[in-house]
Amino acid sequence: MFKILQKAISTGIVTTAYPSKPVKISEHFRGRPSFDFEKWQDARPAEDVCPTGAISFCDDGDSRKVTVDYGLCVFCGLCAEASADQAVRITQEFELATADRRNLVLTAEYTLNADGTHRRLRALHRDFSNPAADVERVGQTAREKIQKLLGRSLAIREVDAGSCNGCELEIIALNNPIYDIERFGIHFVASPRHADMLLVTGPVTRNMEFALLKTYRAMPEPRLVVAVGACGISGGIFGANYASLGAVDKVLPVDVYIPGCPPRPQALLQGILLAVGRLRETRYDERP
Numbered sequence: 001m002f003k004i005l006q007k008a009i010s011t012g013i014v015t016t017a018y019p020s021k022p023v024k025i026s027e028h029f030r031g032r033p034s035f036d037f038e039k040w041q042d043a044r045p046a047e048d049v050c051p052t053g054a055i056s057f058c059d060d061g062d063s064r065k066v067t068v069d070y071g072l073c074v075f076c077g078l079c080a081e082a083s084a085d086q087a088v089r090i091t092q093e094f095e096l097a098t099a100d101r102r103n104l105v106l107t108a109e110y111t112l113n114a115d116g117t118h119r120r121l122r123a124l125h126r127d128f129s130n131p132a133a134d135v136e137r138v139g140q141t142a143r144e145k146i147q148k149l150l151g152r153s154l155a156i157r158e159v160d161a162g163s164c165n166g167c168e169l170e171i172i173a174l175n176n177p178i179y180d181i182e183r184f185g186i187h188f189v190a191s192p193r194h195a196d197m198l199l200v201t202g203p204v205t206r207n208m209e210f211a212l213l214k215t216y217r218a219m220p221e222p223r224l225v226v227a228v229g230a231c232g233i234s235g236g237i238f239g240a241n242y243a244s245l246g247a248v249d250k251v252l253p254v255d256v257y258i259p260g261c262p263p264r265p266q267a268l269l270q271g272i273l274l275a276v277g278r279l280r281e282t283r284y285d286e287r288p
Ligand code: SF4
Pocket: 033, 046, 049, 050, 051, 052, 053, 054, 055, 072, 073, 074, 075, 076, 077, 078, 079, 080
């Protein structure tokens, strides 16, 4: 017993201070790709290598409309490698959760040279902006809000609707001493009847559609739905096919989307805290 205490004292506190303090990230971590649309001379090489279709474009005469969808992006970094003009680079940004799917889509319009390269950026319809970037404030108020609205802890039921289990590994990490999600008064439960939030991973496979709907309908209101990872947001690398319906929001109303492949634990934490912030809005939810 003495040895255990000695070990605990010498180890000190291992729990991350995030979101109260910024998180220290490994230099090898790949976050969202950032696009310098002014500098970008050609979207074609990046579109060519993008494995999920997160980068796409449509040419019309001498103009091109380029779309970047972070809901499809798996943060592989291939677009940055393929862009010789250095206009695309991989960042370490992971706080990407948003309540509005449209926030994850950027579009840029270019006029073209005869060889198909970009001559001039004509319009940038949406630059990336994260409405939930103030994670510290969200974190500080989350526990208070949970207590005020629910009068108890927030309970999460997780459903794997067809994932590769990458997201599950990160979700499991939320319960370890480093990320310790219970410090916010949030815990995972086995039954949807005890759950306030449904965390859904994977593209929704046709075999899991009914089970997912049943789980959602078994939850008491107010109930929140969080789509986790590129697969949950858009179907990811699998998309919609004979076995998969794709995005979670094709089956259920989604409150918050958490991009990543898989999203790291802090990204999950940010998305969950963001969803807690929406609890009041959905309290008298009349959706099916
Ligand atoms: S980082 Fe994202 S946008 Fe770039 S190639 Fe990979 S999936 Fe496509």
